[in-house]
Amino acid sequence: MRWALIGASDIASTRLIPALRLAGQEIVGVFSSSISRASNYAATNDLTRHTDQLDELLSWPVDAVYVSTTNDLHAAQTLAAIRARKNILCEKPLATSVAMASDIVDQSRAHGVILATNHHIRASGVHEMIRRIVAEGRLGELYLARINHAVGLSERLRGWRLTGVSQGGGVVWDQVVHDVDILRADLQSDIVEVTALTSTFGMATAGIEDVSLCNFRFANGVVASTCQSYLVPFGRTSLEIHGSRGSLVATDVLRQDPIGDIVLTDSSGTHGIPVEDRENLYVKTIRRFELACQGIGQPYSTGEDGLEAVRAAAAVFVSAHEKSTVTF
Missing domain, CATH: 3.40.50.720 (NAD(P)-binding Rossmann-like Domain)
Incomplete structure (x- = not known):
């Protein structure tokens, strides 16, 4: 092409x-x-x-x-x-x-x-394996999920993301949309309820969020929490999914490179899950x-998926500013 x-x-x-x-x-x-x-x-x-x-x-x-x-x-x-x-x-x-x-x-x-x-992130071999584990029922009925996306913002990216109020700067448009998209994909369900807090600690201009904490309820009943930040230079991204038959913890899985590990704990013990697909996410x-x-x-992520991420991000802003829960 x-x-x-x-x-x-x-x-x-x-x-x-x-x-x-x-x-x-x-x-x-x-x-x-x-x-x-x-x-x-x-x-x-x-x-x-x-x-x-x-x-x-x-x-x-x-x-x-x-x-x-x-x-x-x-x-x-x-x-x-x-x-x-x-x-x-x-x-x-x-x-x-x-x-x-x-x-x-x-x-x-x-x-x-x-x-x-x-x-x-949907193209990550780790997340494709997570979706397989969920689809096979290895976690049983799903109850809870949690994402940590609190990391440091690279020096070369500290421009409009921190100063551009009108340009759509801040962690909600930068990170929350990614986290919403990967939760929708991995949990195979849509968001129906949003409650959120946001804050500006000083890296970003007033009016631009450099920290957010979001709670989402999904149509399948799962309750998920996510945190995002530009302020944590030594933070590691992670995703947890907990169900009736097992708990999955995946680390370093919200990055641009094909890295990350999965650990699954169930009645037979704790096991590392091998992931063979380490191909470039962007090439895929x-x-x-x-x-x-x-x-x-x-x-991997359609226009409709992009729309749902925007819908959730917009709800995060409303919830945080109005101190309310937003339902769809």
């Missing part, structure tokens, strides 16, 4: 461009609102075209675009790509409002394009996306 990049971003240069090339894809060029940034980015990443005009990029002969601008721009740029009948892999969040995310999903259906949200995401564009299956 031939691709164009909407956004001269860090994640595109460090993750998507290498993954696209490993997956045998062709990258035509890049758009940035700054022509000098677009030019420098294209030279650095060996791209043949660059532009500061989105319409120009959308006129290029490409099959798909990857959207990775600041969060506030995702919706409008994705809608423009849909109207140009390009298939889209959009960085999370799909939008910063439920109404916009819903419109994106509706428009993608109406125009017959493939829309995927880059919740890359791209390969699944390409198959979907060929009419084979679906992306």
Whole structure:
């Protein structure tokens, strides 16, 4: 497939461009609102075209675009790509409002394009094994789940995520959406109730959350808690799922690399679960996306999945600000 990049971003240069090339894809060029940034980015990443005009990029002969601008721009740029009948892999969040995310999903259906949200964690071999364990009933009836996503924010990323109120900065749009998506996938259920607390301890500008604590009730009855933070430089990500027949604890499983371990405790004892699939998460995401564009299956995380993550994140804001529980 031939691709164009909407956004001269860090994640595109460090993750998507290498993954696209490993997956045998062709990258035509890049758009940035700054022509000098677009030019420098294209030279650095060996791209043949660059532009500061989105319409120009959308006129290029490409099959798909990857959207990775600041969060506030995702919706409008994705809608423009849909109207140009390009298939889209959009960085999370799909939008910063439920109404916009819903419109994106509706428009993608109406125009017959493939829309995927880059919740890359779903592609992890560890999480695919977790889903297998749950599906096989090895945990029995599920009761509780817990995610720790309290980590440190890399120095190179301490820009708009900490200062851009209007750009969709903060841990809710950055981390909560990922945690919601992976819980929905691993628990195979949708969120029906949200209660949340958020705080700003000082790394982020006032009005931008650098800590959040969220409780979710799922349609299958599971109650899950998640914590997110930019302030914990030595934190390890983890996921726990507890049921009537067993308890699963997975560590280092909310990262960009194919790492992480699973420990399962049941009536026979405590066992490490081997995970053979350690393939690059982004390469797997791209390969699944390409198959979907060929009419084979679906992306790991669809536009509908992106919409549900936005719906939960929006509920987190309402719950935290109004000190209330939000039900769907």
